[in-house]
Amino acid sequence: MPELPEVETIARGVDERVRGARILAAWFGSHREPMKTSPRVQEKALTGAQFASVRRVGKHIVCHLTGPAHQPGSLGAESGQSPELQWIVHLGMTGRLLVTDSAAEVVAHTHARLTLEDGREIRFVDARRFGRLELRNLRHQQAFQGPGTEPLTIAPEAFHALFHGRKTSIKAALLNQNLLHGVGNIYADESLFRVGIRPQTRAHRLTRAQLERLRVALQEVLTQAIQLGGSSVSDYVDANGVKGFFQLEHRVYGREGQSCRVCGAAIRRVQLAGRSTHFCPACQR
DNA sequence: ACAGGCTCCTGCAGGC
DNA sequence: TGCCTGCAGGAGCCTG
Numbered sequence: 339m340p341e342l343p344e345v346e347t348i349a350r351g352v353d354e355r356v357r358g359a360r361i362l363a364a365w366f367g368s369h370r371e372p373m374k375t376s377p378r379v380q381e382k383a384l385t386g387a388q389f390a391s392v393r394r395v396g397k398h399i400v401c402h403l404t405g406p407a408h409q410p411g412s413l414g415a416e417s418g419q420s421p422e423l424q425w426i427v428h429l430g431m432t433g434r435l436l437v438t439d440s441a442a443e444v445v446a447h448t449h450a451r452l453t454l455e456d457g458r459e460i461r462f463v464d465a466r467r468f469g470r471l472e473l474r475n476l477r478h479q480q481a482f483q484g485p486g487t488e489p490l491t492i493a494p495e496a497f498h499a500l501f502h503g504r505k506t507s508i509k510a511a512l513l514n515q516n517l518l519h520g521v522g523n524i525y526a527d528e529s530l531f532r533v534g535i536r537p538q539t540r541a542h543r544l545t546r547a548q549l550e551r552l553r554v555a556l557q558e559v560l561t562q563a564i565q566l567g568g569s570s571v572s573d574y575v576d577a578n579g580v581k582g583f584f585q586l587e588h589r590v591y592g593r594e595g596q597s598c599r600v601c602g603a604a605i606r607r608v609q610l611a612g613r614s615t616h617f618c619p620a621c622q623r
Numbered sequence: 624a625c626a627g628g629c630t631c632c633t634g635c636a637g638g639c
Numbered sequence: 640t641g642c643c644t645g646c647a648g649g650a651g652c653c654t655g
Contacts, residue, residue, distance in 0.1 A: 339649080
């Protein structure tokens with residue numbers, strides 16, 4: 339399940355590989371589910387477009403592109419400026435954004451293929467179709483900002499303000515993308531363990547000092563996970579098909595019944611905010 | 624405005 | 640062996 343570190347790893351990998359590349363042809367499947375923008379609109383806009391950069395915003399991969407050069411004699415080309423495009427990819431649960439040779443086998447659940455001039459392809463593959471593909475034309479639409487605040491750089495005061503007065507559990511609040519974007523189930527559980535806070539604790543009951551420790555721990559966990567290429571649980575791989583290693587550092591996530599690496603107590607799993615939630619009953623009070 | 628629950632979707636694991 | 644059931648979860652939607 340791709341969260342911030344996995345999406346960051348993929349975005350960096352794709353950026354390295356496709357920066358400057360021009361799209362020769364674009365193909366989009368007809369399934370409704372992953373498409374926030376219609377397949378035909380995405381195909382038309384992306385054909386001939388050129389990658390300027392690829393970045394992460396929350397759990398989204400945002401590809402910045404310059405549009406195709408204007409055809410001779412076309413009207414409305416103000417000062418010859420090409421339209422700026424954003425192709426926004428959300429991986430959902432099982433989505434993959436891969437850079438492959440165009441001769442590589444097209445696997446099941448491939449929803450988009452962008453053929454580059456040099457014979458490579460960018461492919462979006464998503465079995466469960468919880469992912470989303472969106473195209474924005476910045477001449478007519480606002481640039482994508484993401485729903486919430488970036489957790490890696492948020493300041494203490496802003497972090498505190500996000501949770502102030504919230505009666506929901508701190509776990510649910512961490513998962514709320516309208517507050518912080520990019521945090522998912524794994525890194526919420528892992529950061530709460532590192533500061534000894536029970537996931538069920540109501541957010542507004544946390545002291546300023548606790549919230550500050552949580553902010554620091556969250557940033558440390560996310561940063562370390564990025565350095566290790568993310569967590570490979572289920573079928574996560576980066577843009578090159580390579581697995582990450584942060585799953586080896588997990589202290590609670592996916593460790594139900596196993597002994598806590600700090601105190602030896604059995605790690606527990608409960609349902610919270612509709613999600614599996616892992617914690618140590620002794621270390622987290 | 625906010626909180627919580629349901630739903631989408633497929634692959635896989637576990638049970639009989 | 641093979642079928643069935645339940646579970647995984649990001650986020651949009653609906654309800655209270």
